[in-house]
Amino acid sequence: MKALTWQGVNKLSVEKVPDPGIQNSHDVVLRVIRSAACGSDLHLLGGYIPAMEKGDVLGHEFLGEVVEVGPSVRKHKVGDRVVVSSFIACGKCWYCSKELYSLCDNGNTNPALTEFLWGSNPGGCFGYSHAMGGNAGSHAEYVRVPYADVGAFAVPEGVSDEAAVFASDAGPTGWMGADLGGVQPGDVVAVWGAGAVGQVSAQAAALLGASRVVVIDRYPERLAMAKELAGAETLDYTAVDVDAALRELTGGRGPDVAVEAVGMEAHSTGVQFPYDQAKQQLRLQTDRPTAVRQAIYSVRKGGSVFVLGVFAGLVDKFPLGAAMNKGLTIRGAQMHGQRYIPMLLDRIAKGELKTAQFGTHVMPLSKAPKGYELFKDKKEGCVRPVFLPGG
Structure with missing residues (x-):
């Protein structure tokens, strides 16, 4: 065959x-x-x-x-x-x-x-x-x-x-992010990544009763699709400060649930991107955790972060102090x-x-x-x- x-x-x-x-x-x-x-x-x-x-x-x-x-x-x-x-x-x-x-x-x-x-x-x-x-x-x-x-x-x-x-795959993966991320009626949910998995997470969050769903990406056609299918608000991370925008949308707190649907080859516009990319290419780390870092910093105190994107091994500059001191719940799974x-x-x-x-x-x-x-x-x-x- x-x-x-x-x-x-x-x-x-x-x-x-x-x-x-x-x-x-x-x-x-x-x-x-x-x-x-x-x-x-x-x-x-x-x-x-x-x-x-x-x-x-x-x-x-x-x-x-x-x-x-x-x-x-x-x-x-x-x-x-x-x-x-x-x-x-x-x-x-x-x-x-x-x-x-x-x-x-x-x-x-x-x-x-x-x-x-x-x-x-x-x-x-x-x-x-x-x-x-x-x-x-x-x-x-x-x-x-x-x-x-x-x-x-x-x-x-x-x-x-x-x-x-x-x-x-995309359907159950995306739904799991909203479900095991603990989305509750009235929550504000932020999803990093507007591919198929991120878009299913956004739809799932809305169906589970989220009051607002925000999808973050840089590709206009994907953001438009998320807006149409999930009724999501969208942020182009190349055009706005994502953390500031999320805090403005949530009265200064940040989203209740953050779903990371990007994974080990995340892109960004900041100095962390060439840093992470260089370390990955030199095999000093296996993955680029840009979106995970941003989700941890942006989610509200006591909030939940669910990692859907695939990661293989080790990352650098993981904000463990932020995760611990903010009282976050961090989960992930295939x-x-x-x-x-x-x-x-x-x-x-x-x-x-x-x-x-x-x-x-x-x-x-x-x-x-x-x-x-x-x-x-x-x-x-x-x-x-x-x-x-x-x-």
């Missing part, structure tokens, strides 16, 4: 790779219908995530049609249209029993590197390096799905492919997709949550390297490229 493969730093190509098959009794094999690029894929492309090997198949946000079913699968049959959580979880371990699915003890079959880096291993992930299990990704004609009864979900008939694909996907599909079906518009550039899989170029460089107003393996 054909698949998009990682060939080295900033090198992608569509190649022929072996077809997947049933390896364990709880597997299914899908014919991929749509597979979306994710902002976290750019960290793989740029060489910031370890344990990538030449020829690895990328992609972790997808839906497809079941074409083969393992003998222990009970919830799915050939012909079903399903959306799949990007994180792989067994559904039976202690963490899964607490709905902490991305922390599953059994989803990652290669835990040694992450145990060394972080003290323990998270679950596995499709197409996201051998540190996260070495699972082949979804930018392909077919993909094997382990623990299919746990991680694959039937798509309601009234939900389009265009909308359903983002219930795989997304617990299995907890949220059924609810999100229901909300999409009812028209409460809008996701289809994130796929601004739909193209055949053969054009995927070009799609990633547009995505990485934010050309042509690209929010997300979506690939059609059968196109």
Whole structure:
């Protein structure tokens, strides 16, 4: 079959790779219908995530049609249209029993590197390096799905492919930021990053009862989309002092909840950007924490900061004193997709949550390297490229 493969730093190509098959009794094999690029894929492309090997198949946000079913699968049959959580979880371990699915003890079959880096291993992930299990990704004609009864979900008939694909990763990730960030009715919520994840966080905050939602970014088309879909107020961080603007909006306090949806390659206009970038390139730190720092300084005393953006290792100049002395709650996680996907599909079906518009550039899989170029460089107003393996 054909698949998009990682060939080295900033090198992608569509190649022929072996077809997947049933390896364990709880597997299914899908014919991929749509597979979306994710902002976290750019960290793989740029060489910031370890344990990538030449020829690895990328992609972790997808839906497809079941074409083969393992003998222990009970919830799915050939012909079903399903959306799949990007994180792989067994559904039976202690963490899964607490709905902490991305922390599953059994989803990652290669835990040694992450145990060394972080003290323990998270679950596995499709197409996201051998540190996260070495699972082949979804930018392909077919993909094997382990623990299919746990991680694959039937798509309601009234939900389009265009909308359903983002219930795989961007939807649950963004919703989790508002939910586990503790958004309460009447809160003021600030979201750093107006990509698909940040925009879902903004919509989620509004649906959970926030009185005001503020989205921070520098791309006008993304800010306009956040304003239209979530009713959010927007700030262009290249044009305003974000901290001062947030305090003015909140009577001097700052937002109640801050959601960081940017991650390890954050951009800024201040002197911290060249500082962080130089240290990252010299491997004196692995990540650029610009947006996290700003969220910690800007959120109100006693507020909550939730980190959705992907971080790999170590950062410099982390404002621990501010976090402690302001009495902040700081949380983060890879997304617990299995907890949220059924609810999100229901909300999409009812028209409460809008996701289809994130796929601004739909193209055949053969054009995927070009799609990633547009995505990485934010050309042509690209929010997300979506690939059609059968196109």
